[in-house]
Structures are given as C-alpha cells and as structure tokens.
Amino acid sequence: MKFNNEVSNVLHYNIQTLTALLGKSSDFQVREITLTSINKKAAILFIDEIVDTNSVQRYVLEPLLTYNLPHFKTDEELLTFMESSVIQSKTITRVEDMTHASNELLAGKTLIIVEGINAFLSTDTTKWNTRNIESPKGQRVAKGPDVGFSENRSTNISLVRKIIKNPNIRVTTKQYGTNTHTDVSVMYIDNIVDKEILKTIYERLENLQLDAILETNYIQMVLTKESKSFFPLMLNTDRPDVVAGEMLEGKIAIFVDGSPYVLIAPAVLVQFFQTPEDYYIGKTGLLNTRLLRCCLYFIALYIPGVYVAFVTYHANLLPVKLLLGFVSQRELVPFPSALQVSALIIVTIAINESSSRLQQNIAITVSIFAGIVLGQSAIESQLVEPASLVVVCITYILVSVVPIFSMRTPAATLTLVFISAGAALGFYGIALMSLVLLLHLTSLRSFGVPYLSPFAPLVAHDLKDSAIQLSQEEMTNDESHYMKEETVEETDEA
Numbered sequence: 001m002k003f004n005n006e007v008s009n010v011l012h013y014n015i016q017t018l019t020a021l022l023g024k025s026s027d028f029q030v031r032e033i034t035l036t037s038i039n040k041k042a043a044i045l046f047i048d049e050i051v052d053t054n055s056v057q058r059y060v061l062e063p064l065l066t067y068n069l070p071h072f073k074t075d076e077e078l079l080t081f082m083e084s085s086v087i088q089s090k091t092i093t094r095v096e097d098m099t100h101a102s103n104e105l106l107a108g109k110t111l112i113i114v115e116g117i118n119a120f121l122s123t124d125t126t127k128w129n130t131r132n133i134e135s136p137k138g139q140r141v142a143k144g145p146d147v148g149f150s151e152n153r154s155t156n157i158s159l160v161r162k163i164i165k166n167p168n169i170r171v172t173t174k175q176y177g178t179n180t181h182t183d184v185s186v187m188y189i190d191n192i193v194d195k196e197i198l199k200t201i202y203e204r205l206e207n208l209q210l211d212a213i214l215e216t217n218y219i220q221m222v223l224t225k226e227s228k229s230f231f232p233l234m235l236n237t238d239r240p241d242v243v244a245g246e247m248l249e250g251k252i253a254i255f256v257d258g259s260p261y262v263l264i265a266p267a268v269l270v271q272f273f274q275t276p277e278d279y280y281i282g283k284t285g286l287l288n289t290r291l292l293r294c295c296l297y298f299i300a301l302y303i304p305g306v307y308v309a310f311v312t313y314h315a316n317l318l319p320v321k322l323l324l325g326f327v328s329q330r331e332l333v334p335f336p337s338a339l340q341v342s343a344l345i346i347v348t349i350a351i352n353e354s355s356s357r358l359q360q361n362i363a364i365t366v367s368i369f370a371g372i373v374l375g376q377s378a379i380e381s382q383l384v385e386p387a388s389l390v391v392v393c394i395t396y397i398l399v400s401v402v403p404i405f406s407m408r409t410p411a412a413t414l415t416l417v418f419i420s421a422g423a424a425l426g427f428y429g430i431a432l433m434s435l436v437l438l439l440h441l442t443s444l445r446s447f448g449v450p451y452l453s454p455f456a457p458l459v460a461h462d463l464k465d466s467a468i469q470l471s472q473e474e475m476t477n478d479e480s481h482y483m484k485e486e487t488v489e490e491t492d493e494a
Helices: 011-021 053-066 073-087 096-106 153-163 194-205 216-223 240-246 269-273 289-312 321-329 336-356 360-380 386-399 405-425 425-444 459-465 471-476 488-493
Strands: 028-035 040-047 092-095 109-114 120-124 169-176 184-188 235-237 253-258 262-265
Touching: 011 028, 011 040, 011 092, 011 096, 011 240, 011 253, 028 053, 028 120, 040 092, 040 096, 053 073, 053 109, 053 386, 073 109, 073 120, 096 109, 096 120, 120 360, 153 253, 169 235, 184 194, 184 240, 194 216, 194 488, 216 235, 216 253, 216 262, 235 240, 240 253, 240 262, 269 289, 269 405, 269 471, 289 336, 289 386, 289 405, 289 425, 321 386, 336 360, 336 405, 405 425
Parallel strands: none
Antiparallel strands: 028 040, 040 109, 092 120, 109 120, 169 184, 184 253, 235 262, 253 262
16 A cells, blocks of 8 residues: 655544554554544554553543643644643654654554644653563572563663663663664763774664564674674673673673663673672682683583594503593494594583473473483493593583583584594694684684783783682772774774
8 A cells, every 4th residue: 555654634544544554453542532622633543552551541641631722823832732731741752754653653652643733742651561570591690689681671771770870871772673673772881981892883783784683692693793703702691780790891781672681792702701609709718710610611622522532543641441441331332432422412412402492391301311311321222432421421511610601502513623623633633623713712803802802912900800800899990901902893804
C-alpha cells in the first residue's frame, strides 16, 4: 500500500494510515474522544501490552477529557498549550511524518492527534515486561555484590550510576538495526575517557549496517570486524560493579537493550583473568590467585600437546616406570594418542554444549552419564588409554579457572592446534606454535591498545593491577596509563 508519509490534518486518514502501516495488528488501540471545550475531535493511539495503560488513562486521557481548553488563534498555540499544561508526561515530542509515528508506537509511546492539526504529540508511557534484578550468571563470586544486569537497558544504566555518582558520566543513546530499532547506549566518564577511542566507537556505530541487533555480540562483531583473531577484543560482563570499575579506569561501556551483558572497550588479555573477588577478598598467604589463574590457563593449553609429543617422539625422556605404564596401556588401544586426546576433547566440548542447553534435570543426568559411565566404558572397551582421559580431564578443569567464558573458546582451539603440532613435529612443533601464538598476541590491538599491555610494551606504572596486585590504596587512587603505540586507524590498516 502506497501512502503519503506526511501527517494529514484529517483525523481518520491518519488513523487508517497507521493501521495499514502496522498491518491491522489487533493490539493497536485507537481511542477517539471529543475535546468539548473547543469542539474538536481527537484520538489517542497506542499498542497494547507495551504501554502502561494506567499512565495512559491517568496522565493522557483524563486530562484531555476534563481540561477546559481555551480557544487559540493557531494550531501551533493549541499544541504548545497541550504540551505544557494538559498532558502530564515527563517527555513529549512532536511527530510530523508517518514513519516516525509508527516507530514511536512500536517503542511503547502513546500518540495524540487532534482533528485539523497535521502533527502528532508523542508521550512516554512505555512499560516493557522484564524480569527482576537477579544474581549474575556469568561471573559469580563468593564475596561481594550479588546483583546482575537484566535485559532492561535503562535499569542496567541505573545500576552503574548507583555505584558511580559522578557528574562527569555521559550517556548517549541511539537506535540501530533497520528492523529491530534496538536502543544502544554508550556510557563513559568524560574527564578520563580516551577521546580517540570514543570517537572511533561512535564512527563505527554510525556505519553499522545490520537489519537486526538482538544481543551485544552483534555490536562486538561490528566494532572489532578488522580483527581476524579468535581472542576477544572486548570484555563482556553481566556485573554492574565490573562495569563501574572499568569505567573508572577510562574504559567505555556499551549497553544493548534486551541483553543482560555489557561490552567494555578497550580490553587487554590480563582483564579476562580478573574477577571481582580479587578486590573484595583481602590478600592472605603467599598464593596470588590471579597469577595462578593465568598460569593454569596457559598450562592447560600445553598439557595435551606435550603429552602427545612425549609418547610419540620423546618417550626416551620419560622416567622408566612412567614409560612402562604408557607402553602397557598403548598395547591394548588401536588408536594413536593424538587421535585419542583430540576425540576426547571434542567429546568434552559436546558434553559441555549439551549440558548447558538441556533442561536442568536432564543436563545433570547427561553430565553424570557422559563423565563417569562413558569414560569408564571407553577405558574398559580399550578405545582410549586411561592416561589420555586423565590428561583431558585435567585440561578441562584448568581451563575452567578463567572467570570470563569468552576465553574458553580460544582455549579449545589452541589445545587442538598444539596437539596437531606435537603429533607432527614433537617439541619442535610445540615450540614453533608457541612462537606463532606469541607473535599473534603481541600484534593484537584493542582500539589501538596492545593486547599484552602492560607487559608488552612494558608499562611499569600499570603492573600494580595486572597479574600481581598491590594494595587497594595503590590500585584505586591512581589511574591507568594504557599505552597506544599507534592510532586506531593505523591499527586497522595493519
């Protein structure tokens, strides 16, 4: 159906046009009224279930029906008076084309139109059905705030503002996605944010060409599309305290309506091993848990590959008793160690995928069956060596110490790469792939910031809150100085 995009001064024409634009949807409500004091017909339009009907009744409908409107010489004066003295809403905007009007209705707004006036008044009566604030699922802690983000963008922003009561906080919101018109907010502290990174993020968002945005990952893929790495270049968190802490270091937070996760930019490797407990639990003993997490994660990447290299090429380097145990196990198993370990890792990934998506009671059954029954049966049927199963189990446990889930995907890929290198060239292959990995990490940039910062290049000032933590006073009373070796544009060109 072709229609004139301009708002007409004929009341019923505007109603029919909007009804056609919305596909004669049954939840599109039209309430026609008469403004008796000026003898004009009017209409109130909204989409049911996404507006607060009590607000529509109390602050829009009742004032229009009961207020004794004076006569004005022009329509402009009438609209201005209705905005300032009649309709009781915190925000009122004028709408002068049909496309904008339909978008306002789909955003939960209520439209008011008066016969003879070619403009709508749009009032904010939105009321989306959302879940209550719950505990965070992505980053759980034993001590500290137990508050997580929800799918409501406005609520999420308010949770961060509750922590940081700073007048320098800035929030800009714009809709993206040609079909979904999703609200995306960029939040930062103006006096400490890196203006170049902020400008780059705004420019990339302006060039965003997507039909739909349903989750933060849609935004992340666009903002980091130049990178071909499987390492995440933006931090993803569902904790308000984490977002607040990162913003206080000059980072930028991106909120997407409908997602309980918030993006943080820029991000460096050491951030993915940090957890709020590092700051909420006092340092006791000689063991640094953050450093331990980093070490265990990278050890987990090497364990399967080193095991395969030992039993395939470097068995003479093993102790005699250990070697005899491996040889006795291999005599009964027809498959090479590299194939066994790779297959077990893939099965582990499959178990993890199934258990995280099935119903909770079924997921527990699948996990127990796969972890105990399947593993024991595989050994008894002589399909895998017991040592291979132990190596894979240790690897899975060590990788799980990383608090950010997005770092587990690179771990699975790198583990298989090191297994292939160990099976092909032994320790030489592992050393070669280690060099490739190191070169790759040193070449990565997150919006111009080196991924291995503050270690490479070395920024001694920022080592206070990296793999090893200093006192709370030294960490919180000083700002970070993440060094950018080149501009963001030069990083993208590289």
